[in-house]
Amino acid sequence: xxxxxxxxxxxxxxxxxxxxxxxxxxxxxxxxxxxxxxxxxxxxxxxxxxxxxxxxxxxxxxxxxxxxxxxxxxxxxxxxxxxxxxxxxxxxxxxxxxxxxxxxxxxxxxxxxxxxxxxxxxxxxxxxxxxxxxxxxxxxxxxxxxxxxxxxxxxxxxxxxxxxxxxxxxxxxxxxxxxxxxxxxxxxxxxxxxxxxxxxxxxxxxxxxxxxxxxxxxxxxxxxxxxxxxxxxxxxxxxxxxxxxxxxxx
Amino acid sequence: xxxxxxxxxxxxxxxxxxxxxxxxxxxxxxxxxxxxxxxxxxxxxxxxxxxxxxxxxxxxxxxxxxxxxxxxxxxxxxxxxxxxxxxxxxxxxxxxxxxxxxxxxxxxxxxxxxxxxxxxxxxxxxxxxxxxxxxxxxxxxxxxxxxxxxxxxxxxxxxxxxxxxxxxxxxxxxxxxxxxxxxxxxxxxxxxxxxxxxxxxxxxxxxxxxxxxxxxxxxxxxxxxxxxxxxxxxxxxxxxxxxxxxxxxx
DNA sequence: TTTAATTGTGGCAAAATGACACAAATCAGT
DNA sequence: ACTGATTTGTGTCATTTTGCCACAATTAAA
Numbered sequence: 377x378x379x380x381x382x383x384x385x386x387x388x389x390x391x392x393x394x395x396x397x398x399x400x401x402x403x404x405x406x407x408x409x410x411x412x413x414x415x416x417x418x419x420x421x422x423x424x425x426x427x428x429x430x431x432x433x434x435x436x437x438x439x440x441x442x443x444x445x446x447x448x449x450x451x452x453x454x455x456x457x458x459x460x461x462x463x464x465x466x467x468x469x470x471x472x473x474x475x476x477x478x479x480x481x482x483x484x485x486x487x488x489x490x491x492x493x494x495x496x497x498x499x500x501x502x503x504x505x506x507x508x509x510x511x512x513x514x515x516x517x518x519x520x521x522x523x524x525x526x527x528x529x530x531x532x533x534x535x536x537x538x539x540x541x542x543x544x545x546x547x548x549x550x551x552x553x554x555x556x557x558x559x560x561x562x563x564x565x566x567x568x569x570x571x572x573x574x575x576x577x578x579x580x581x582x583x584x585x586x587x588x589x590x591x592x593x594x595x596x597x598x599x600x601x602x603x604x605x606x607x608x609x610x611x612x613x614x615x616x617x618x619x620x621x622x623x624x625x626x
Numbered sequence: 627x628x629x630x631x632x633x634x635x636x637x638x639x640x641x642x643x644x645x646x647x648x649x650x651x652x653x654x655x656x657x658x659x660x661x662x663x664x665x666x667x668x669x670x671x672x673x674x675x676x677x678x679x680x681x682x683x684x685x686x687x688x689x690x691x692x693x694x695x696x697x698x699x700x701x702x703x704x705x706x707x708x709x710x711x712x713x714x715x716x717x718x719x720x721x722x723x724x725x726x727x728x729x730x731x732x733x734x735x736x737x738x739x740x741x742x743x744x745x746x747x748x749x750x751x752x753x754x755x756x757x758x759x760x761x762x763x764x765x766x767x768x769x770x771x772x773x774x775x776x777x778x779x780x781x782x783x784x785x786x787x788x789x790x791x792x793x794x795x796x797x798x799x800x801x802x803x804x805x806x807x808x809x810x811x812x813x814x815x816x817x818x819x820x821x822x823x824x825x826x827x828x829x830x831x832x833x834x835x836x837x838x839x840x841x842x843x844x845x846x847x848x849x850x851x852x853x854x855x856x857x858x859x860x861x862x863x864x865x866x867x868x869x870x871x872x873x874x875x876x
Numbered sequence: 877t878t879t880a881a882t883t884g885t886g887g888c889a890a891a892a893t894g895a896c897a898c899a900a901a902t903c904a905g906t
Numbered sequence: 907a908c909t910g911a912t913t914t915g916t917g918t919c920a921t922t923t924t925g926c927c928a929c930a931a932t933t934a935a936a
Contacts, residue, residue, distance in 0.1 A: 405653045406752060444720025444752055468715065468754055470694025502656060502694055504718055573914070588894060593915075595893095607901095614913025615901040823883070838925065843884075845924095864882025865932035879936070885929090892923070900915075906908080 390521045391489065399496045402437035407503040408448050409435035409541070411466065411548035412456060414512030414528060415565040415578055420552075421528040422545055423455070423510075423517055424535070428483035431527070432538040433545070434520075435503070444504060452508055457516035462564040463508040464555070466548055469540055470502040479538050483522070507548040509564035556582050560601045563622050571608055571617035572596060640771045641739065649746045652687035657753040658698050659685035659791070661716065661798035662706060664762030664778060665815040665828055670802075671778040672795055673705070673760075673767055674785070678733035681777070682788040683795070684770075685753070698756055706758075707766035712814040713758040714805070716798055719790055720752040729788050733772070757798040759814035806832050810851045813872050821858055821867035822846060 412423040412434060424431040436451040438444055452461045477498050484491035517526040529535060531549050534542055556562055562578055563570070572593045580587050596602060602620040609616065662673040662684060674681040686701040688694055702711045727748050734741035767776040779785060781799050784792055806812055812828055813820070822843045830837050846852060855869040 403655045403750075403752065406656060438720070438752070440750070441722060443722040444718055446722070465718065468694055468718070470688070470754075472691060472693040472696070500653075500690070502653065502688070504720075571914090588896090589914085590896080590916075591892095591894065611903080612913080613903040613911070615915075617914060821883090838927090839883085840885075840927085841923095841925070861934075862882080863880070863932095863934040865884075867883060877936100879934100881934085882932080884931075887928080888926090890923100890925080892921105894921080895919095897918075898916090901913085903910105903912080905910085 387521070388489070394521055395491075395495055395497065398437065401439060403440055404496060405499055405501055407435055407437055407501045408444070408451055409433040409469075409503045409505045409544060410448070410452055410455070410463070411505065411507040411545050412452070412510055412515075413507060413531070413548065413552070413565070414510050414515060415581070416512040416528065418577060418581060420531040420549070420581060421512065422531050422534070423515070424527055424529055424537070425455075425519055425523040426525040426527065427522050427538070428479060428486065429536075430479065430538050431529075431535045431541075433505075433541045436520075448504075448506055455518055455520070456508075456510055457518060458510060458514065461508055461510060462561065463506050464561075466505040466507050466544070466551055468502065469505055469544060471540070472500070474502070474539065475500045476539060503544075505544050505547070507551065509552075509561060511565065511567060513567065553583055560599065560622075563602075569605060569619045569621050571619055573617055575620075637771070638739070644771055645741075645745055645747065648687065651689060653690055654746060655749055655751055657685055657687055657751045658694070658701055659683040659719075659753045659755045659794060660698070660702055660705070660713070661755065661757040661795050662702070662760055662765075663757060663781070663798065663802070663815070664760050664765060665831070666762040666778065668827060668831060670781040670799070670831060671762065672781050672784070673765070674777055674779055674787070675705075675769055675773040676775040676777065677772050677788070678729060678736065679786075680729065680788050681779075681785045681791075683755075683791045686770075694754060698754075702758055705768055705770070706760055707768060708760060708764065711758055711760060712811065713756050714811075716755040716757050716794070716801055718752065719755055719794060721790070722750070724752070724789065725750045726789060753794075755794050755798070757801065759802075759811060761815065761817060763817065803833055810849065810872075813852075819855060819869045819871050821869055823867055825870075 410433060414421045414423065423434060425434055426432075434451065434455040436447065436454070438447040442450070448463060449461070452458065452463055475498060477493075480491065480495070480497050481493075512528070519526050527535075531545065534545060537545075556579065562575065562582065565578060566574060573589075575596060576587065576589055576592050579592065597604075601623060603623050605619040605621060607616040608619050660683060664671045664673065673684060675684055676682075684701065684705040686697065686704070688697040692700070698713060699711070702708065702713055725748060727743075730741065730745070730747050731743075762778070769776050777785075781795065784795060787795075806829065812825065812832065815828060816824060823839075825846060826837065826839055826842050829842065847854075851873060852870040853873045855871060857866040858869050859866065
């Protein structure tokens with residue numbers, strides 16, 4: 377977890393610019409939210425940001441000159457430092473009262489910031505939720521203007537969150553369960569070189585159920601998506617596993 | 627196909643109201659489009675509307691007081707007359723230049739209507755595309771204010787369409803191929819009572835491939851989603867098929 | 877009564893799945 | 907070095923699912 381200690385002056389100036397210019401820069405009433413998922417210590421972790429005393433999903437708005445897809449990539453890059461992050465559309469959240477009036481009010485009051493009730497931030501927002509699978513080790517989270525901290529949270533151990541953001545995370549968790557059975561995408565959660573036991577453990581964590589190791593290994597190898605590399609050298613007891621990586625030449 | 631012969635005076639008044647009030651009634655820059663699919667004469671048909679000299683998807687905008695889901699249902703009801711239509715989210719289309727400037731200009735010029743270049747209709751729109759499976763026989767299409775006709779088109783025989791609407795239909799077609807293998811939803815395309823040979827033919831049409839009739843029938847019955855009814859009486863030669871309907875008590 | 881068409885169901889080989897078994901490899905302790 | 911515990915790679919086999927074809931039942935029309 378990381379706490380914001382940016383110089384208070386520039387910090388305030390950024391917020392003012394954001395609130396002043398947002399209206400004309402961004403498509404109104406529309407946001408992009410990202411459920412950024414990593415795999416660490418045999419757990420799925422979700423990257424969250426803190427605003428006020430609650431947590432929320434990394435997200436942002438769509439520039440009027442920018443496609444939804446480009447906005448998604450930009451927001452992901454800004455928050456993870458990753459060049460070419462994986463992501464996938466999750467769902468639209470479009471409830472008629474989906475607005476953050478109370479949350480913003482509390483936040484700006486505590487900051488002693490002159491916040492107008494009629495700011496575009498208080499509008500109703502339809503959000504386009506995505507999920508993103510990232511390599512935990514390579515991810516370098518960056519907090520935004522308004523955020524006071526970032527944190528990785530176990531996907532089954534989420535803190536109090538804004539509005540429906542918890543429900544969005546849980547939906548991503550369920551969607552991942554489905555997608556994992558259809559397409560190979562879990563390698564995004566691992567280093568470029570990984571072992572079958574690692575991949576096996578990851579799939580068990582995602583599906584929250586035991587998978588037969590033998591069949592899993594055979595199935596993965598038979599899929600043809602992976603190429604075998606030299607064995608991994610560690611100081612752990614037992615036979616050394618082969619390493620694998622995704623075949624790029626397909 | 628159906629041609630608009632509404633009284634020209636009310637027609638114009640409706641258009642004026644729509645263009646005048648849309649800005650304040652609807653969420654800006656956001657639309658809902660529906661790929662409405664029916665099954666007729668052993669073909670998948672798609673319901674389209676005509677504006678100007680090209681065709682487009684039935685669609686609409688989201689009232690500021692209305693959830694995205696409610697808007698979707700409302701739009702579907704308005705255009706099909708169906709009480710409780712099936713629908714499913716398809717995809718977001720959010721290209722940065724996704725606007726209909728040329729199409730509207732041509733349409734209003736031919737109508738000799740004083741149309742302002744800066745109308746909200748000319749804005750960029752992110753659209754939330756859905757698909758809907760309907761019973762062709764029960765569907766009573768209704769055209770909108772601006773539409774001059776409706777038509778059912780073979781999904782492989784689409785007319786010239788606005789912008790990316792053709793691509794949206796084709797994406798729905800491909801998505802349906804996937805979804806059909808996962809969940810039972812094709813009964814939405816048939817009358818409440820149908821036979822296995824009918825369902826078989828429908829699945830073959832959707833998947834565009836031959837399916838073994840024997841195994842298909844056994845699989846469907848084994849799924850437990852259907853209950854068997856008395857045999858169908860027709861004047862066709864050959865053994866009379868049983869009828870089935872969806873089990874409601876599940 | 878025969879014929880052709882259509883539907884319901886059975887059979888069987890091939891492929892995929894699930895559950896174990898076991899050998900190979902390797903570290904730690906003796 | 908030897909032994910035992912641990913971990914990984916691979917084999918086996920019963921069960922289930924799939925793909926493909928056959929055939930009997932049913933019925934309108936010739």
